[in-house]
Amino acid sequence: MKSLKNRLLSSLILLGLTAAGTAHATNWTGYTYSSVSTTAAVKGMERIADRVEKETDDDLSITLHLGKTLQIASSDITQATGDGIVDFAADLYSSGNVPIARILSLPLLINDDEEWNKAYAVMMPYLKEGFAQQGVTYLGSYRYPQQVIFTSFEVDSLDDLSGHKIRVTSPEQGAFVEAFGGSPITLSGSEVPTALERGVIDGALTASAGGAKNWHEFLPYNYRLPVNYTFSAIIANTSSHEDLDPATRNTLDKIVDEETRQITRDFIADEKVQKQSQAQAGMTIVEADPADIRRAQEAMVPWWHEWAKKAGPDHEKVLAEVLEALGK
Known part of the structure; x- marks a missing residue:
């Protein structure tokens, strides 16, 4: 009888721990301006969502919505993220809300990868500050080809x-x-x-x-x-980002950094493929x-x-x- 009581007690403790873990899990709404699922950009966003769920042991999950599937105009993504309508987003049209970002897109200013890297290093703190003023945390960005x-x-x-x-x-x-x-x-x-x-x-x-x-x-x-x-910022609602467990937040930030680099590389590779295909x-x-x-x-x-x-x-x-x- 005692053994049964001990087993029941152990089961209740285990169930309590499981329930606590489930209650702690965070579900985010993600959004991207792109409505085409086959682009390098959307594939990269999907990888971020998949990796985050796996590498945080389901502590954070992101449900990604493609462009036009939510009632959010592309130019309003920054504001929608700051207002908490979405928690996580790819934001190509952020310059209306963060005008300083336009420097990176000035015509003929940046002419190759090396120049981009130099300019981006200067711009990074200003991008973070600009988005922070909108209640948004800037996590990184990927770049389209010229x-x-x-x-x-x-x-x-x-x-x-x-x-x-x-x-x-x-x-x-x-x-x-x-x-x-x-x-x-x-x-x-x-x-x-x-x-x-x-x-x-x-x-x-x-x-x-x-x-x-x-x-x-x-x-x-x-x-x-x-x-x-042109480049797309990857952003998160600041309150949502800060509310994450520190380990989960660090994992998310690391994954975004890795995947945005990969999206840029994928675009560069696809540019060569598409150029050749179009010529043919x-x-x-x-x-x-x-x-x-x-x-x-x-x-x-x-x-x-x-x-x-x-x-x-x-x-x-x-x-x-x-x-x-x-x-x-």
Whole structure:
């Protein structure tokens, strides 16, 4: 009888421990701007969710929702995360809420991986501070390949942009298009194919592994002048992040750091694959003339400073630090 009582007591203790463990488990709502599950970005976010659940022994689980499956506009992801509507997100369109982030996407400012790394090292603390002001913790970011020029018309020089309507994703890209006589048009990705088909736009700034992966049939020409980079921040609601067990929080942060690096590598690899595939499908691809690149940069240098001056002293200060790091 005593043995049975001991066994029952042991079972109750075990059940209590199990229940306590279950009660402690945290379930997060995750969100990404991308609605295409096959992209390197979404695959990476899915890996983060899978690894977090496994490596925290189910202490933290993240249910990832693709773009447009929640009533959150892409431009509102920062705010939705800060408000706790979602706990974790990939945020490509954060610059409206964290304007300092736009420095990393200024046209012709950053021209290769080495320059990106130097500029990003300068920007990291300012990104963290900017997101913190929104009630958001900045965990890291992944980067898309360089945004280049895809068109429905023949193009092998910057002069060919004149008089044409080009889809852009930011005011900064728009300034570049205007500098060479084009008209920038802002559209969501889902609107681009119809706009190209109807002649609403004549081209787009994107990457082979980005928009051109889906729109290439409408864009038979590609002039590979590197306009700028775009990047997506990985963010968490600050209260949710701070409420995690320290070991769980450290595991999440480590996984995000590793996977964002991998997403960037995957995009770089896919850029080569898609570029080759598009060429084989008949796209005319022209590598940019170095003189054209220098000309574009010379046109943009005064604009960088005008942009920072209008944005305020903080932007001027940070831009100066980035330029110093880049030796420009």
